[in-house]
Amino acid sequence: MGKYFGTSGIREVVNEKLTPELALNVGRALGTFLEGGTVVVGMDTRTSGEMVKQALISGLLSTGVDVVDIGLAPTPLTGFAIKLYNADAGVTITASHNPPEYNGIKVWQANGMAYTPEMENRLEAILESGNFRKAPWNEIGAPRKADPREEYIKTALDMVHLEDSYTVVIDSGNGAGSVLSPYLQRELGNRVISLNSHPSGFFVRELEPNARSLSMLAKTVKAMGADVGIAHDGDADRIGVVDDGGNFVEYEVMLSLIAGYMLRKFGKGKVVTTVDAGFALDDYVRPLGGEVVRTRVGDVAVADELARHGGVFGGEPSGTWIMPEWNLTPDGIFAGALVLEMIDRLGPLSELAKEVPRYVTLRAKIPCPNEKKARAMALIAEEALRSFDYERLIDIDGVRIEGADWWILFRPSGTEPIMRITLEAHTEERAKALMEKAEEIVRRAVERA
Incomplete structure (x- = not known):
C-alpha cells in the first residue's frame, strides 16, 4: 500500500x-x-x-x-x-x-x-x-x-438469453447502477421493480450489499412475489442477491452457484478466487469440471490471474465477480443478467441454493496499528504454524492454513488498522474452538509487535 x-x-x-x-x-x-x-x-x-x-x-x-x-x-x-x-x-x-x-x-x-x-x-x-x-x-x-449505455446493453443481450420473463426487484442503493442495471433487466424481457434508483448521492442504505442492508429489498421481493432481488454497491462492481423466498443468499453460496453456472455455460476450466473463500466453492464446482485456484484478496489479483493463466470465472466472496468472456472489470450489472439466465435454465434460486454445501464461517477483527502490521504478521505466522496441526499452507496474502475439514486465514486489512481472522469448519463447536485459539495468537502477536 x-x-x-x-x-x-x-x-x-x-x-x-x-x-x-x-x-x-x-x-x-x-x-x-x-x-x-x-x-x-x-x-x-x-x-x-x-x-x-x-x-x-x-x-x-x-x-x-x-x-x-x-x-x-x-x-x-x-x-x-x-x-x-x-x-x-x-x-x-x-x-x-x-x-x-x-x-x-x-x-x-x-x-x-x-x-x-x-x-x-x-x-x-x-x-x-x-x-x-x-x-x-x-x-x-x-x-x-x-x-456507451446502449452499446453495453446490446452487447450483453448477445451473450445472455432468457426463454421466459421474470419479476426482478433491483436495489441500486442510489448508486451508479441506477442508470444501467434496471434497463438491462427490462431489455432482457423482465418486469422490473426499482428501489433506491434515484442517483442522488445521498444513500438511504449502507452501500455494501449484505443481509442487513438489503432487508427492504428482501421484504419487497416477498411482498411482490418476485423471482429474485438484485442489489449493487455505489459503483455497481458488486452484486448481492435475494432469492424468491425473500432470503439474502450468502456470498459464498452465490459465488459457488454462479461459478458452477459459468462452467456449464462456457465449459470446464479454472475458477479463480481469493484466499478468504471457503471450501464450499471447491466442493460444488469439482463435479462440474472446475478447478479452484486461490490468489490474493482484491479484484485486481483475480483479474491478473485470469489474464495470465486463463479461467472460466473469477470471483471474491464479497459479490465481486469477473466474467472473462465478457470483461476483466468486475461487473455486478452483467452478473445480474447471468443470475437471471441461471434461474431461467436451472430453476428457482431458493432451490438451487440448497445444493451448495454449508459450513460454519466465522470472522473476527482485532485492532492493530498499521505500523505494527508487518511485525505482528511475522509473529502470527510463526506461532500459527507451531500451534496448529495443518496439512497445507498458502502465504500469498497473509497466512492461510488448512486441515482436512477446516481452514484459518490471518490477514492484515488493507484499508483499516486491524488484523482479520477468517475461518471455516464443518461444525460450530470446531469453528468456535479454532477461533478462540486464533484470536489469542493474534492478540499476543499485536502486543509483542
Missing part, C-alpha cells in the same frame, strides 16, 4: 485528503505515465463526483491525453467503454461501498483490468516527483462526451 493508493485505488474523505488539487495531479501523473493516447472517465453518484472528475480531466488534458467523459457511469460501464472506444486506460471516480463523504479514483488498463499495485506505485512515484508532462498549447488533449 502506497501513500495514496490502497487496496482499491485512492479512497479518502472529500476535501480532506481527496482534494481537487490531488485529483488534478493524479490526472497529470496518469497522463505522464501513458505518454499520450485516450482515457475514458466515468463517475458514481456522489455529490463530489463532478468536482473530482473535472479536476482529474484537466490534469489529463494538460499532458496531451484525449478524454472521453462518459459522465454518470457504473464501474462496469467504464470497463466496457475502454474497449468500445479503443482507449488506453479508464478512470472511475468512486468510493465503491464507502459512506457518502468519501470519494476515490480507480484506474483501469486497456484490457479492462484494474491497475496492478506495481502500476499504481509508478503513478505514485510520478505524483511524488511532481515531474509532469506539459503539452504545448497546440497539443493539449481534446475532451469529448459519450454515452
